Amino acid sequence: MARKSNWKWGAGVVVALVLFGSCSDDDNDTDSTKSINATTTVRLQDQPVWTGTVVAHDMPSRTPLIRVNLGNGREEKVLLAHVEAVACGDLSQSEAAKADAIARLNRLAPVGSAITIVRGTKQSATSTELDSYAFVHLDAASTATVAPTTTTPITPTPTATTTAPKSKSAPGTSTTTTPAPTTTGATPSEGASLNEVLLAEGLATITDPDINLSVLAEKTVSEQQYGAYNSVRSGPNATYFPTLLSAYQAAWDGRIGYQAVCRQEDDKRIIDKNRWDELDRIRRGPDGEFGTSDDDRSNWKFDENGNLYVDTSVSSGGGSIGGGGGGGGRCRGRWC
Incomplete structure (x- = not known):
């Protein structure tokens, strides 16, 4: 499962590169240049890590969304990277999965909670840009107000x-x-991202890329992971994705939450x-x-x-x- 320092490591690499670039030419800077550098700030849209408080939760399609107050009257929509609601079973089960995922997100990060947002990246043919899809962590001060992780496995009729x-x-x-679903819930490590928690509890499925864990899958997990996508090859996405995949795999193997419905279909x-x-x-x-x-x-x-x-x-x-x-x-x- 996720190591506690995942988001700190990812953010630290980006910040270190920025600092190195700004310091490497110190010997050649004039006093006036140093003064300009000291007062220059990075635009919000260019910052790799945001901190703020939760304003609202939503799921307009199948991707969990958090509205965040970043201060100074600035609000942004943040989507949980590589996560979407489970869509197995009939329409009523899919809708129930969406409702339960957003309800769990509300309990994990209630309105007013302080969160840290490690922004993912998106790649084009010529550049890599920061994305609105991100990896979200509760700040330490907020974790004490959130109920411990609990999982109630969905129990489809064994066949x-x-x-x-x-x-x-x-x-x-x-x-x-067909074996009956397990009653053992997955337990993400301390400091795990909200992305990981939803996957570990069987309330979400992994996406971008989609990973088929069925024994009937035509490609191996590695082939699916690195086949046609670039988002998991670099940046924070490369750091987080293996941990998210492990959480998803554990929920699938253990028939946790709505993954029990997916396993029954499989x-x-x-x-x-x-x-x-x-x-x-x-x-x-x-x-x-x-x-x-x-x-x-x-x-x-x-x-x-x-x-x-x-x-x-x-x-x-x-x-x-x-x-x-x-x-x-x-x-x-x-x-x-």
């Missing part, structure tokens, strides 16, 4: 499915069981793939190849529980195979 082919003494059996996809792989294996026959003399041309179908059976009411002399029941009419292989 147990057996895909053993039935009837006609079908070869081979396969059983897949379980169904895995079961479905296993069913069709099994059906293809049966159809290929002993030699494992389609289009040979030992192909099984029986009229295999799935029943309402996802179990394979031979439908003897229809001739198996070359018609469509694999529809009905849990199969949803899907046809695979050379029989379509």
